[in-house]
Amino acid sequence: MRADALKNHEKIVEAAAQVFTERGLDAPIDEIATRAGVGAGTLYRHFPTRDDLIDAVVKSWMSQIDAAADEAIASDNSARDTLMAWFETYVTRISRNRGGPAKITSAMGNTDSPIFSKCETLRLANDRVLSRLRERGLLRDGVESLEVCRLVGGVAVVADQAALSPESVSSMLSVLINGLIDEK
Amino acid sequence: MRADALKNHEKIVEAAAQVFTERGLDAPIDEIATRAGVGAGTLYRHFPTRDDLIDAVVKSWMSQIDAAADEAIASDNSARDTLMAWFETYVTRISRNRGGPAKITSAMGNTDSPIFSKCETLRLANDRVLSRLRERGLLRDGVESLEVCRLVGGVAVVADQAALSPESVSSMLSVLINGLIDEK
DNA sequence: ACCTGAACACCGTTCAAGT
């Protein structure tokens, strides 16, 4: 890769991160190109589809997910508290940009989506948390990680699109958690 | 209203119902106008926003919702079976057109959405089913109808956008139901 | 009073011409 191409690549990702934050994941591509100071064609050369661009932007804040999962696993809190803290982190992360929950949750389990690997990171982190609780005998049988990601993602999508308060989200997550934990 | 205006109104709603079924609720407005045989301006005169048009189309199949709720209430099935049948009907109805779950669920509880009254129909029908189960002592405390509509709607949104199978939907609804019923 | 459709605006995407 030539030096100017590399530089442009960086500038585009940086601009995209800004624009996505301000205007959501559906923001005009052209504004990103302008903000990055490159022509539209250059942007398309580096990122043929919007999803490729999203993938590049999401990359940076996905690593924090693993740390959050580790923290949830380490704690000796009740299953309820563990799941609530973890799910709230999950929702917050994927909701960082408007349109994020829908984009990420609908790509979940879809192998040929450009952002599939990011979804896998999420799914595997979630699986680790669930597995830990299962070991402790706190989870109902037959709950699958992918399914839980979709349920929690569904809550995030609705909250994102209807601009719901964090309290509404917690309250919805609470119902989900009731459905997941084994109360003996 | 003049006779030709009335006729056009009907033709537009009819065309919209067709086009929405074929191409989803985000289908090009212009195709609806063409199919109805009217100019774009005429369509906009009758329905200033897309939501106004959606409202008119949704009207017809919303009445069936009340019947489904009545049926759910009348049965002496277990809380689980009652809710599963009702939620599946709920999801099917709002998923009739692609994009329907997102449109309807994000308008839920939003007083100044053009389709608010349709959402109220859904919410009230759901409330009747929940109330009946609560009377029988089968429901956990503190579950609100609006919240349940959003949770079930969230499942429908994800299923719609990720093209999930009916089995996946049932399985997700099952988790929700676990979280709603009081197992003593 | 209502309708038409050309016109404008906006945005995604491509590609000929440049360096």
Place this chain on the structure above:
DNA sequence: ACCTGAACACCGTTCAAGT
């Protein structure tokens, strides 16, 4: 090898001209 930006396509929305 990579970049630019004009050009094209598509679609939403308006409005002057018509009946």
